[in-house]
Structures are given as structure tokens and as C-alpha cells.
Amino acid sequence: MSVGIVVVSHSRALAEAAVELANIMVHADAPSIAIAAGLDDGGFGTDATQIMSAIEEVDGGDGVVIFVDMGSAVMSAQTAIELLDSDARILSAPFVEGITAGMVAAATGADLAQVVKLAEGSLNAKAQAVGDDFASESGEGCCGNGGCCAADNSTATSVPVPSSATSVHGSESAACEADVEIINEIGLHARPAGKLAQLVSEYDAVVEISCDGRESVEADSMMDLMALGATFGQTLHVRASGAQKEEALAAVLEFVRSGMGE
Structure with a gap:
């Protein structure tokens, strides 16, 4: 098994594109991943019940991390976790870089703590490239x-x-x-x-x-x-x-x- 990954976004297309990009970097069996994005009518938004189903889908016992895009995505994910009484982790990692780093780490068998560490540190490369003067x-x-x-x-x-x-x-x-x-x-x-x-x-x-x-x-x-x-x-x-x-x-x-x- 591996750490499960849930991707929460207001846009289904955005979430699918981010996961597709991340998959290019995974050179082994992909980890368990589920997308909870957009509304049932095809509009923009987030739905706690979708997120609950996604958490249950990928939870194999090794932990679950949740990547969110912004705003109400965080609140919806928090609601889902509370309703499920789950220990899934909502990460503050950047959406694209975090998903990529998290998927690569989970695919290699990294444990929950390591997946969290690598995902949340994934902004460093971009910060350094543009010359931002800060460390994680x-x-x-x-x-x-x-x-x-x-x-x-x-x-x-x-x-x-x-x-x-x-x-x-x-x-x-x-x-x-x-x-x-x-x-x-x-x-x-x-x-x-x-x-x-x-x-x-x-x-x-x-x-x-x-x-x-x-x-x-x-x-x-x-x-x-x-x-x-x-x-x-x-x-x-x-x-x-x-x-x-x-x-x-x-x-x-x-x-x-x-x-x-x-």
C-alpha cells in the first residue's frame, strides 16, 4: 500500500490537469489518488460529500493527504474530515508542485511524514529559481x-x-x-x-x-x-x-x- 492522495479543487479540469502533469513524473506504479473537484452540474465549487468519498476511496491504512486549491476547498475538506472522523491531512503545499512531489514520494513508498515533508517543501525550487530570499x-x-x-x-x-x-x-x-x-x-x-x-x-x-x-x-x-x-x-x-x-x-x-x- 501507499499513502493515499486526494485532490480538491473548484475546477474538475484544473484538478485533472494537475494530476496528469504529476503522473508524467511518476516512474513506478502510481499511488492511490482520487479527485474531488467541481459540482455535479459541471460548475465550479467544492463539495464535502465528494471529498468524503475520495478519502474513503484512497485510504488504505497508510494515511491520506489532501491537496486543495484555495478558499472554500479548505473548509469543505475540513468538513469532510470531521464527518468521517478521519485523520487525513490537509496540506498547505502549492497545488501543482505539491501534488507532483506528493505523488512521486508516495509512489516510491514514502511514509506519511515523508510525503508531507516533501510536498510542503516543494515550493523551494521555484522560490530559489526566481530569487526569493527565504528558506522553508x-x-x-x-x-x-x-x-x-x-x-x-x-x-x-x-x-x-x-x-x-x-x-x-x-x-x-x-x-x-x-x-x-x-x-x-x-x-x-x-x-x-x-x-x-x-x-x-x-x-x-x-x-x-x-x-x-x-x-x-x-x-x-x-x-x-x-x-x-x-x-x-x-x-x-x-x-x-x-x-x-x-x-x-x-x-x-x-x-x-x-x-x-x-
């Missing part, structure tokens, strides 16, 4: 000053890829790390970032990636990977720790060297 409340994700996503090709350096990973001993446990150059023309954009996040989730390891010396991000977050702004010819520094660190590092290096599936 949790302090997770990309750096708060825009540094790690300002991909400046003029300062990019070509770092040779070592033939084997280097073992680094920290204060807690050993980690493995290596550098790898991006060879696909578009770089680490949405589709490869989603694939990479899903790949990393398959290993019992924590994988962190930085780009040409910029602050590292956790590689299980598609949105944080996109925030790196890594492009063709730039170098990714990959660091892995945990029980399957060597396997995870090798898998990431192979993925990047092979063109990230493109």
Missing part, C-alpha cells in the same frame, strides 16, 4: 539565498570523474562520495529529477547531491534536485551514507553517466 520553516531543502540553484555556466568547472568512490570517515559513520558530469543536454530538469529521486528511494541510504560546490540537497526530493539548476557539462558531487551507501552511490553514478534516462 523546516530548514530542509535548498539553501535559502538562491545560491544552489543559480546555475552559472560561466563558472562551471569540469571535474574528472574518479574511477572509484572515495570513502570518507565522519564523526558518526563512513560515507562514500564521487563526482560525475552531466551529459544530457537539458540537465537535471523535472523528468530526470523524478527518476533520480525514485532511484534513490530504493536504497537504505541517505544520498546528498551538490552541483559545482553549491550547497547539497537530499536526492530523494525531486523538487530539491530541480532547485540545483544543474545543466549540461556541470559536475554533480554525490555523497552517500547508510547501510547501502555503496550500492546507492554506484546506482546514482550510473544513472547520471547514462544520460539520466534521456
